Amino acid sequence: xxxxxxxxxxxxxxxxxxxxxxxxxxxxxxxxxxxxxxxxxxxxxxxxxxxxxxxxxxxxxxxxxxxxxxxxxxxxxxxxxxxxxxxxxxxxxxxxxxxxxxxxxxxxxxxxxxxxxxxxxxxxxxxxxxxxxxxxxxxxxxxxxxxxxxxxxxxxxxxxxxxxxxxxxxxxxxxxxxxxxxxxxxxxxxxxxxxxxxxxxxxxxxxxxxxxxxxxxxxxxxxxxxxxxxxxxxxxxxxxxxxxxxxxxxxxxxxxxxxxxxxxxxxxxxxxx
Numbered sequence: 001x002x003x004x005x006x007x008x009x010x011x012x013x014x015x016x017x018x019x020x021x022x023x024x025x026x027x028x029x030x031x032x033x034x035x036x037x038x039x040x041x042x043x044x045x046x047x048x049x050x051x052x053x054x055x056x057x058x059x060x061x062x063x064x065x066x067x068x069x070x071x072x073x074x075x076x077x078x079x080x081x082x083x084x085x086x087x088x089x090x091x092x093x094x095x096x097x098x099x100x101x102x103x104x105x106x107x108x109x110x111x112x113x114x115x116x117x118x119x120x121x122x123x124x125x126x127x128x129x130x131x132x133x134x135x136x137x138x139x140x141x142x143x144x145x146x147x148x149x150x151x152x153x154x155x156x157x158x159x160x161x162x163x164x165x166x167x168x169x170x171x172x173x174x175x176x177x178x179x180x181x182x183x184x185x186x187x188x189x190x191x192x193x194x195x196x197x198x199x200x201x202x203x204x205x206x207x208x209x210x211x212x213x214x215x216x217x218x219x220x221x222x223x224x225x226x227x228x229x230x231x232x233x234x235x236x237x238x239x240x241x242x243x244x245x246x247x248x249x250x251x252x253x254x255x256x257x258x259x260x261x262x263x264x265x266x267x268x269x270x271x272x273x
Contacts, residue, residue: 025074030095030157031147032080032164035102035171036060036110039064043101044068054078057097065139073151082202083165084223086156091164095157096147100140103130104173122174124242124251127174137177144187156269157223158188159244163222166240167233174247190245191264200271208232213254216262217241219270230254 032247036043040062046053047060047070060068071077076249079097088094103110105127106119146226147153160176176189182190202214211228218224219238224237235252242250245261 001166020050025072025107028073028094028096028147028151029153030085030091030159031144031153032091032095032097032159032161033043033100034079034097034161034169035104035173035175035176036099037104037171038101039063040101043099047099057099059096059143061098061100061136061139061143062066063101063133063136064136065089065133065137065142067139067143082168083161085159085164086221096151098140098143100136100172102132102136102172104171105129122247123249124239125174129173131175132177137180140177141156141185141187142179144181145185148187155187155189158264159221160240162240162243166222167236170243174243174250178243178244189265189269191261191268194260194264196264198263198267201267203259203263209254209259213238213259213262216259216266219266220262 008206034057036046038046043060044061047055047057056071057079058069058071058073058075058077060070062068073096076092077097078092079099080091083089083091085091092256103114106116106129107127110116116128116130118131120131121128144158161171162173165190168266178188179190181187183192201216210230211226214224214226214234216228222237225231225233227234230253238254238258239250239252241262242252242258245265246258249257
């Protein structure tokens, strides 16, 4: 028996082949959100027609909120690249990839004809970011609710490309509506009450703040060094965390506000029920 180029069929010829009905496609465990940094047309071409890009995604959400499926849920799309989450380096193997048509930030890649009047500059960020229009938000919510109901995705496994690849990637950007998705549709992880009692996590002792932050980021899922120093890599991971959970200030510093949000997230989603 020959595999005929199919790596999912063994090339061994001296084995018995049986079959069973007791099997199914593999179940997605997480969702990674991206922006395309392009227009509707360029995004479709990039994801479906460019063999050189070696990029694909399970779904594309266009500017008007319409949704296109490109890769079946049970298949492995090529969207994550180098990165990790919760210790797993092959994020593509357990996640669904969703690309969202959005220019990201105002830069050389954005044509002069694109309207920049709605762009937002956030404290600590050197970029001016494009928001996600209402009709597109509704499309995002519709698809993510479907994932939650069909695949029972856990809250901390709705993540951004920047979460799995801090520094290398910044999408879906600090204007992605994580908080609104949580509050209106119960999608993803968020902290509503920063005054709630911490049950499982203690805030750091004075002088131990950096190592505590590194450990808690690792607990939550980020790939973070455990040096005890606020080195460049640690700052980059903190910035990724802030883009997701505290976009009002993205400075890469382990300040008290960042640590409090992190403590509650770990308490709720890593140790809580």
